Amino acid sequence: MEKKQDKLTILKQHLEKLADAGVSLYIEYNDHKILRQTVAKYIQDESIEDDDFVSNEDKQKCIKENVLWKITYYPDTPIGCHEVYGSEIDICIDELLKNDP
Numbered sequence: 001m002e003k004k005q006d007k008l009t010i011l012k013q014h015l016e017k018l019a020d021a022g023v024s025l026y027i028e029y030n031d032h033k034i035l036r037q038t039v040a041k042y043i044q045d046e047s048i049e050d051d052d053f054v055s056n057e058d059k060q061k062c063i064k065e066n067v068l069w070k071i072t073y074y075p076d077t078p079i080g081c082h083e084v085y086g087s088e089i090d091i092c093i094d095e096l097l098k099n100d101p
Contacts, residue, residue: 007090014093018073027089028070039068054086054095061087071096 018025032042040063042048053059062068062085071092074081086092 011090011093014090014097018071018093018096024074026070026072028072029089030068031070032066032068039063039066042068048085052083052085054084054091058086058091 015025032039035042035045037045043059043063050056050059053062065087067087068085069087069089069092070083070085071089072081072083073096082096084092084095086095
């Protein structure tokens, strides 16, 4: 239980850091299931680029496990939004923190 609590604490800290740095933040989980699609089909239909994923290896993990997290982050600038896809929420957050805030 302690390990899970530690991970939740870290996740909360990362989310707070993203929220403090940006105008808005959206987190989506398994939206492909609403459309009754596999992750592979969803990626194709939504034209999701390879570089939108944390890594190619993680993209393959998403497809294999049929799981997909997406974070859309709107920074406090007029440049638009950033999106990152991955198999786990924490690696998506880490990717955003590495590149943005």
